Amino acid sequence: MSDVGEDRADALFHALADRTRRDILRRVLAGEHSVTTLATKYDMSFAAVQKHVTVLQRAGLLTKRRSGREQLATGDVEAIRSVASMLTEYETVWRGRVARIDQLLGPRQPDTTSEGD
């Protein structure tokens, strides 16, 4: 991974290492929330919640926009499920299949219908 990639991974894991931030992220992935609304969900100050939102924003996990006096936060699904990470996940499906085919073809499988090697 490049340095930029490593830095991004650091920011990502740091952002997700906190229970409150994971909970905030779950909410904003489900739909846009104002920071004020989010603040009412937790037993902490508005400023503290605001800080958590900023950490998630810096990690690229959510985006903020202004609407009048409100700050609205939305989770960035793309950031979480990049095409590369999805293909990596999908790769495990085909790797599993290839491993099973290899086992099927190999001499270790006694009940194959055709000839063994």
Place this chain on the structure above:
Amino acid sequence: MPVIDVEKDLDNHRLTITAQFAAPVERVWQIWADPRQLETWWGPPTHPATVVEHDLAAGGSVAYYMTGPDGEKFHGWWRVTVVEPPHRLQYDDGFADAEGNPVEGAPVAHNSAELTPHEGGTRMVTTSTYATADELQKVLEMGAVEGASAAMGQIDELLAA
């Protein structure tokens, strides 16, 4: 390890896997052509596949379901587009309802397999292409995935909790 190369084409949402098997091409072709062999490897151990229809001819279809640990059945279909035994197969793979009918709007993978003789065995190249990133994401969400070992996969689980 039989997998010798993995290629991810991000722009085209395509996964290409190259594998080498210690068996002749005609033998490896059987894992596709024989439904009893196909069902031993298509589904992961947690979701074994049962092939109920298998017409491996151009324009033909294959129908299957995978059974989860709690007995839930996940149905799927193939539409076979190209068959050149024992070297080439192309098919579309999608989700079906309980009656085996294709689910409208569900993701469809455009798949291919190519078998060529190589170093006394067989080289098999499989490709799997989704039209959009959205379709790829849906497939993963629909849970046809085994062992999502990547760190990102673990994060996803955390977020989904």
